[in-house]
Structures are given as C-alpha cells and as structure tokens.
Amino acid sequence: MKGSQSKANISSRLQIIKQKSGKIYNQIAEETGLTNVYVAQLLKRQAQLKSETVPKLRAALSDLPEELLHEMMQPPLRSYDPNLIQEPIVYRLNEAVMHFGESIKEIINEEFGDWM
Structure with missing residues (x-):
C-alpha cells in the first residue's frame, strides 16, 4: 500500500469490508479468538495485526484484500481525531x-x- 493512503482512508476501507460482511465486532472476535475491542482497534488501524492472526481474520472477513492485510501488519498508526x-x-x-x-x-x- 502506498504511503499516500491516509489512516482515515485505510480505516474507511476496512469499515466498508466489515459492513459488507454483515458481522458485528463480537462476531468477528468470536471467529478469530480475539476480543471485540482488539478487532475494532485492528480495523481502525490502532493495533498491529500479528501474522498468526491473519488466517483467522481472512476467514472472518473474506473480502479483506492482501494489500490491506499487509498494511494491518505494519506498526499501528495510533492517533485520534x-x-x-x-x-x-x-x-x-x-x-x-x-x-x-x-x-x-x-x-x-x-x-x-x-x-x-
């Protein structure tokens, strides 16, 4: 993913994928073995996705493209509005x-x- 993509853009793309899945954070958390807050942090780019979690998240959110998974594995872009x-x-x-x-x-x- 190019550096020109902002955190807001990446987070927005991740939220769209979550919405299209029809799942809430609790469902994704249950499917991945993570907590609902950690899932939300991942999808807001406030936490770093660990390599061992990638297959679980990919299974829970099948529309998640490789480029976003790679981006999520980078150090988090912690900030807030x-x-x-x-x-x-x-x-x-x-x-x-x-x-x-x-x-x-x-x-x-x-x-x-x-x-x-």
Missing part, C-alpha cells in the same frame, strides 16, 4: 479516567511497583 472528545461516550470515559485515575494509579503502584 481531536473532535472525538466531543462524542458523549468518549467524553464520559475520559471523565471517568480523570476521576478514578489517581486512585487506580496508586493501587497499581502498590500492587506492582512504580511504573516510572
């Missing part, structure tokens, strides 16, 4: 992390040691 925070669910999740984050961090440090 700054307007995403305006989405009510994302806003509330962010709010929850900010509210509980300090306490969760302290518990993690207590249980597993300081990460920094």
